[in-house]
Amino acid sequence: MAKKKQETTTQNFSKYIRWFWMLFLGGILSVLLIFLFTSIFGDLPDHTVLENPKTHLATEIISSDGKTLGKFYLNDNRTPVGYNELPQNLIDALIATEDARFHDHAGIDARGTLRAIVMLGSGGGASTISQQLAKQLFTGVASRSTIGRITQKVKEWIIAIRLERQYTKEEIIAQYFNIYDFGNNADGIRSAAAIYFDKEPGELDLKESAMLVGMFKNSSLYNPRRNPVGVKNRRNVVLHQLENYDYINEAVKDSLQKRELDLRYTPQSHRDGIATYFRGYLDGFMKDWIKKNPKPDGTKYNLYNDGLKIYTTIDSRMQRYAEAAVQQHMPRLQAEFFNQNTPKRNPTAPFLELDRKEIKALMNRSMRQGERWRILKKAGKSDKEIEASFHEPTKMTVFEWKEGKASEVDTIMKPIDSMRYYKSFLKPGMMSMDPLTGHVKAWVGGMNYRHFQYDMVKQGKRQIGSTFKPLVYTAAIDQLHYSPCDEFPDTPFCIEKEKYGNPEEWCPKNSGGEDDYGGTRTLKNALANSVNTITARLIDKVGPQPVVDLAKKLGIESEIPAVPSIALGTPDISVYEMVGAYAAFANKGVYTKPVMVTTIEDKNGTILYQFKPVTRDVLSEETAYVTVKLMEGVTQGGSGTRLRHTYAASRSDYKEIITGYPYGFTNPIAGKTGTTQNQSDGWFMGMVPNLVTGVWVGAEDRATHFRTITYGQGAAMALPIWGLYMKSCYADKTLNISKEAFEEPVNLSINVDCSKASKAIDDDQGDEIPDDLGGF
Template sequence: MSTSASSKKTTPKKTNSILSVKKPWFDKIIKAVWILFFCFVLGIPLYFLSVSINLFGLFGEMPSTKEVENPENDLSSELISADGVSLGRYFRFNRSQVTYDGLSTDLVNTFMLSEDHRFYEHSGMDFWAYPRVLWGLLTLNSAGGGSTITQQLAKNLYTRNPDKALDGVVAKLGKYPRRIVQKTKEWIISVDLEKNFTKEEIIAMYLNTAEFSSNSYGIKVAAETYFNKGPDSLNLQESALLIGMLQNPTFYNPVSNPEGALNKRNEVLYKVYRHGYKIISREQYDSIKALPLGLNFKVQNQNQGLATYFRTVLRNDLMSWCKEHGYDLWESGLKIYTTIDSRMQRFAEEAMAEHMRVLQKEFDRQWRLRNRNPWTDENGNEIKNFLEQRIKRTEAYANLVERYGAEASFDSIKILLNQKKPMRVFTWRGERDTLFSSIDSLNYYKRFLQSGLMSMNPETGAIKAWVGGINHKYFKYDHVKQGSRQPGSTFKPFVYGKAIEDGYSPCHELLDISPTIKIPGGTWSPSNAEGDKGLGDKLTLRQALARSKNTISAQLIDRVRPQNVVEFAHRLGIKSELHPNPSLCLGVDNVTLYELVSAYCGFVNLGIHVEPYYITRIEDKNGNVIESFVPKTRQAMDEKTAYKMVYMLEGGVQESGGTSVGLKYELKKDNEIGGKTGTTDNASDGWYMGITHNLVTGVWVGGDEPSIRFPSWSFGAGSKTARPIWEKYMLKVYANPEVGFAKGYFKRPVSGLDVTLDCNKYQSIDSTEVSPDEKEITLDDLNN
């Protein structure tokens, strides 16, 4: 039987080649390896290039090479005294630069060994640290970050600063894309920083940009804030405390969390020991870690330090200057050199505090004895509803009106204003915590006496000390340049000065009798401070000014005309509006202490008025002088007239009955002094103007507003309220010769005098003197 060909079976050939077997998974692995290789070799560099050029705007702009070489950092502007002491700073972020040379060796070593002990071995990125970081992430046991000092600096300078606008489209996709972009930029910027700066410069730059909590930015401010010293003086344990704060400034703040800060400090110290800081042994480490924190803490702000009122007033001038010249006072790192002497400023603040503490105690005691409040009207009657009227001017009242609406009744708001709450208040024994309502607080603070002091070199115009009040934190109002009050008898020298200019001699005699002067609506006949209309004695002009006789001041303004006195005072530097009325001779028109001191300097400076100034120069952050300031001067009166007025003011110290004869002998010995007291008729203001050959100083004392009055005119007399502050201040100045204001004698006119000052030899220029009560002068006559 035969078989057909179609049914014949065929068998495939067998082969032993493994390559003939199809394995697609193997091909995919090979392909993936090559892709990953090319991504790593080409993709990563292309990614970094894309970020660096901000491809298609995906990643945000990178800083330019110029920005990396000259990083912009917000810098506080600093006020510097004439003797080189920092008076304070204007800042949004309180930061001030320091160079590497200004860092202590302990600080540098602690920082480097704690934060990046291979700092000198890498070029911005520490690749040896990345495996450790990765292992920590995998094991959930972090052994520290992988960022180098250079990377952290990059973060501080750019990627943490929203003003640099480094974020692009990718970073807006979410937290993780943003973090990847930021980290990439840190790496790129780190390389640029390492290219353009030395290691030492990078260390200084990082410490200058770091935050240390308590309003402290940068190592210089941090050292001053926590230890009251410069960064060049920080020891090992102090350095460790500050470096420990870098990881979390708020949590490791030694004031708010001393235990946490101490533990962190000791952790940093151990790192320093472990990484081989050769100076510290195990025994030294054990000894140092047992030490307390050793803080000398003082937060820097505008309410603390020297010359707080001066700094606040000056700020407005500087803001105008910065606007005109294209600077930011808060961030441009300006150095403003002032005329203020820090030592004299301290003497002035101490003198004021010493006297005002005692004066306030007696002020309160006397009003308690009278069982009355110190706010009174012109007739001495207590002002009704005074506190209710004043509370409506406060921020607390305005906030309640805004919250409940203007239609809310005062009675309803008053209930809230009387609710007590915890409050810290000022006392002359230090700050105290208490429970006060808004009404309680107003009632408490309105009883405080205030004071102002300004001290100026009459020849140069340089202001050496400026105290605007008793405590800037609690009383913001400046009583040197802002406060304008009646000067009382301290205005009289301008009346006498005009008479001297018109030919009167200091030896010219007038009767102590009050004139009768017609004024609109009647007549005016002033009394003396003692209440009399004059005793009829003959007094020289020098004696009359020394005893501050109102009667003779009124006679003089009769003769020289009020309008001429106004013009004379304006020539000398009084800029406030003055009304040409006879009562001007008693100082009834408001002026500032700033103006009075400026004007009195014209007498001492032989008639040359020097505009007060308080800035000598301004430098930019690199130390380049932007502008220098020179005081403006003009001849305000003849030098002979000026010296005669100096001689007249000396009468207050030398003449019998003078209001300055009570000054201590220690001040008057081997020293020429002139002085003038002032007290307003309503017992609101006490003044003293003291002059020496090289220093003119004015002092004002009074209530926060004119209706806050002294218990009596005699209690509020300038000789009791203001003169003691001047006396204490000058004693401190003379006790410290290093400040350069020694005792001495007033300058004399080069051409001599045209009249003798020896009143025994003087002959009156007016032998037919008319008695003041024999004539009546109208106001129109006076101004013609």
């Protein structure tokens, strides 16, 4: 009986052996047939497609110091990196977790595949890195049917083997990291490292690499923002695999598994991140360039898919300092504005000098110019329907300053009320530029691009006030050889009707009114204190047209009428234009057009565009230097003197914060403040030998402004941003921002040292005024 049972067992075992070999040989034969008759599986990628897989590559915006400022993309925020840019710990984590025998197979892991067949997939899917890459590139989402899944798996095998023949192991790993979607717009390892840790791939440490590799299992499920606990657990599995395959020891594994994820989430959407307003400008620049510069085959470049690289002049460090200065100053200034313009104190808040009828007209104009109106009009709504929609409460997210920081709040508000709310905010515009090269180093077009997209650097133009006065003084120095030390009478002055086409007599007053006169002032003192009557005397001597001509040569393209009132800054001009104009003074009279883009390359590194500097001689070196010395007086004894103070204000008193000046600069600084009528616009233009920076602050409508000059002047509104920015620039020694004096011309013939003898100018005759008539 026992013998019969033994024979039965032997027969059964032999049957299993036969079945095993039948299945094994049948599987081998099937695979061979599959490779011989691949047409039954539909189209498979040929040699050329494998060489150039169709992946969308984002256009990358690169700073002058080699940092990524942002990208242009629609769906795929992908910028590929080479194998040599990947850290070894990232590669080790991938192999240990996804394909331990990666270097021992040719695309298919036979041992893993056999194990998966025998265990019916319960021991793992056995997909190699090459197979997973094949799936990502060519086969897509898995089929739901059994036949479909088998067919897809066979396709993956075929493509994986072809990939192994086509590429090196290193190239396959690099492609796999570059193709994967890590979620949150993190397409590829470059974007993932930046978005989750604010790093380049090569800077990732072991636990960061382990987290990202863990996401390969399912980036939707293992999303660090939505599922941090699950992601940490998955990361720890990767660390266990690294220890299991002897990449790390147990002590390192245990230590790292206790660590938190330590995310530094840095979104890369078009409205977030660094230099958002500059990127908005660049979007338009690139679209214009693409229209005029087709590919060699005549087709157009795609800004969002072709993987272009745009090399810019923006310095990421200086850009961050500029944005930080805005973020530090603006909530303080805004807090005081809100304090002065409560509905109780000002029933028409935020507007001043407007009655209710004027306010309604203003709001109606703004309504029709807004995005909401445009969208609803396009949808076929009537004007009446659109207007009604502005008075219906709607869920929305609005901007606010909260505890001194930019924030958002979800609320329910009528669109018309949200418009009025936003009109109460003061906005900044700031640009910083190297005067020698024209390279723009920082560009801040507003305080929050998500909510205020209108760029106040190049797009917006506002009255420039006294920042225009140096151009009047320059024309007088150039034509009449005046010295900063020459004296003029500080008395009321008028330019008669019809002179220079004046429609009526023009009699400007000084800011202090009727009592703000007496004696004489040097030109240096007059500019430092923004004396209107002396500026009027100068434009009367040189004429308005030469001043307009000078402005045009200095790169100001905005319309400037040739009338005497321009001397006090009545034209609307952009920050971009003003910085370019002032830079010529620091650059010894040579105007250099501002440059933002230096080079454009395609995805293969072929140069498609390289900028050519645009320069022209506008002033003599002597005239430019004398103008600079005039403007140094603004920071030595005028409205910019606060830059020299070292008093650190108490944070508990807003007035002290505005009027206390913890800057303490001791180096030569040339500059000019500007304040427009009714305190609507505040300006400060400041420069040192290798950096010129302009700042504007004001509201969307000129009827929104401070009541008094205390806060509504350029020295309080704009100058603090310049001071905070320059303190940060000077603290960063790698920037080499100059603290030296402006270089004096070799043959300087105009006296700039006012301790020496000077002359007084007779307003009528141009002769010297005797010393005993100094009170004239």
